[in-house]
Amino acid sequence: MATVVMKFGGSSVADADKIKHVAGKIVARRGAGNKVVVVVSAPGDTTDDLLAMADKITSNPPAREMDVLLATGEMVSSSLLAMALSAIGEKAISMTGPQAGILADTNYTHAKIKKVNPKKIRAQLAKNNIVIVAGFQALNHKGDITTLGRGGSDLTAVALAAELKADSCEIYSDVEGVYTTDPRVVKNATKLDYLSYDEMLEMSGSGAQVLQSRSVEVAKKFGVEIHARSTFSQDQGTIITSEEKIWREKMETLLVSGITFDKNQAKFTIIDLPDIPGVASKIFCGLTKIGVNVDMIVQSAAVDKKNDISFTVGRQEMKKVHAELDKIAGEFKFPQVVYDEHVAKISVIGIGMRSHSGVAAKMFDILCRKGINIEMISTSEIKISCIVDELDMLRAVEELHKGFGLSKKRQ
């Protein structure tokens, strides 16, 4: 008998009708002779509503109390879903994260799972119960409720699938799967049948919000194959699996899997910085200390013992960055800081790059031929990112999408 973990996102359990629909999907999977463990997020906007309630009380709530508050959302959806299953004659039982044996550290609001002890889940599965676990929440060694950060229910599902050695880990949401690029923006975007963990991680980091990144990391670590698919369709979604499997089973044929883009970018350039050790470290340690997340960093080769450093941050960080650079400026006598908040980042992602050279060249060529100026470049093993003028962003994405042959379905 196979064990299946099914996770349903907030929009899938947003109201009574949707919860009943989800119950139907669960019964169908169960009917196929499976042991079923379900993980649910809080219904619809519940988490935002709870955050708003806390905000009316104080702008600085203790994290421990925030977790008690937020954990209620998933308890609501898990108990309602158990009721819906019971109403159609299925044996089902809800469990809070702590009851399900999800044990985490004491980093309230963004706890890390330390261990999963699925004793109670196993006992209920043995009694032929469908087990509905409240996602996103865990218990720490103090006996307190903690939560796993936004999107934490994905992590609950993957961790349970790993511990239960589940045959399948299905993550249901209101999107059909992972696309070659954002289908709301690019008409020809196509759904990917397969994607490697690393590609998924790069795509999450570049703005695609299908799966929580940490859940993908954990899935990679424990070899949990994720099937990201829609609650509201019968179609296959996207399988996120190991690169080895993709190569072995020849599931991928294209060099590039997806194009991502992000308008929330601001570029800083410090010109003619003295080329002495410790300058870069001073700047970026300073920015880290004030909580600014620096994305791309490019440093030119030194000329006349001077060089330029460019970096990008989220636009909402601009003020903080300015203030910090002013603080450091005195020490290193920055000759000039220029910034541009009208830039965007576009990235091409694909494990095909590992074995094929020429992807970067092709990307630059496509952009060049369309007259799109590249302001910064950064590469990883399976990703090439460029900063361009935000006015060029959409056109760049469409040209790249076409140029790399993504407009027709791969596989």
Place this chain on the structure above:
Amino acid sequence: MATVVMKFGGSSVADADKIKHVAGKIVARRGAGNKVVVVVSAPGDTTDDLLAMADKITSNPPAREMDVLLATGEMVSSSLLAMALSAIGEKAISMTGPQAGILADTNYTHAKIKKVNPKKIRAQLAKNNIVIVAGFQALNHKGDITTLGRGGSDLTAVALAAELKADSCEIYSDVEGVYTTDPRVVKNATKLDYLSYDEMLEMSGSGAQVLQSRSVEVAKKFGVEIHARSTFSQDQGTIITSEEKIWREKMETLLVSGITFDKNQAKFTIIDLPDIPGVASKIFCGLTKIGVNVDMIVQSAAVDKKNDISFTVGRQEMKKVHAELDKIAGEFKFPQVVYDEHVAKISVIGIGMRSHSGVAAKMFDILCRKGINIEMISTSEIKISCIVDELDMLRAVEELHKGFGLSKKRQ
């Protein structure tokens, strides 16, 4: 250092401003050098909202799941209140019922507290924390969440006060205390300074909704003095304490403490029933089996081996009672069943009756002189109840309230 238990009802924590107000009241009690344990109900209409959500899923939800759902309400108010206290610089920590060591049986939705293990509460009090306990909820031996029935937060407060040997148990709500009769109906109703447990129980049973009855029973059993008072006033409320203390300290001088009334009454009379053993038992066992709660029962003395039995039930039960009587009718050949759904019950309550005779006579005299017909009478040691025409009810209450001297404040 004294230990104080403060319980706040749903209307006291209905929104952010009220929660902040409650935080202020807690700080004032704490400032007086007390260890403070707070028990909260779910905010405002939360419990009703959750019930409505469940009702949209199924009309017959599993009780275990209902408890998971309902328990979230008190988690919301407890965590928000801890945030509010923290925001004004107080050390506070919320606990769910299970965390607080409230252990109950497995009667989901109306569990009974079996034990209180306040180890965690004591540890937090020792660290100078204000402890905020989510009321109404408990843990059973299966590790499941259970709830204690409507008004169960009162019970949480009293049980904690008993176990912690608290010096004070204060139950805050949106009313000033317990009144001689319903102040919304009778203008001259006055707040009682003191009331015995038994009087409070009789008044709860007769419709006064200030405290959950079971909490009063537990308070009586463990000698917990309850101070029922308003969240929104500084005035003293009503102290509910032992009869012994009231007599010993001469806190009461009047025969009658309160007048209650209840329009939700329907009267059945079975005329000329054969006077043979087992008839009454057959009727009332039958009604119990179908879940009908019979209130007053009066049987006349037998004449010619026949007698009459009258009883009252809630008006919503009339159909069920009719059907059941029809079933039994064949067997005993009921000559005639008459009913009247336009009746009301009025009761005078007071521990003074124990030592003074003549209260009943005075009651009948007052009603008689005003031309109010008494249809049924039932008495207990500290209560006399009469069934009257519902059109006479209000006048009867007013006359009794005046006649027993309740319109001027006692003590």
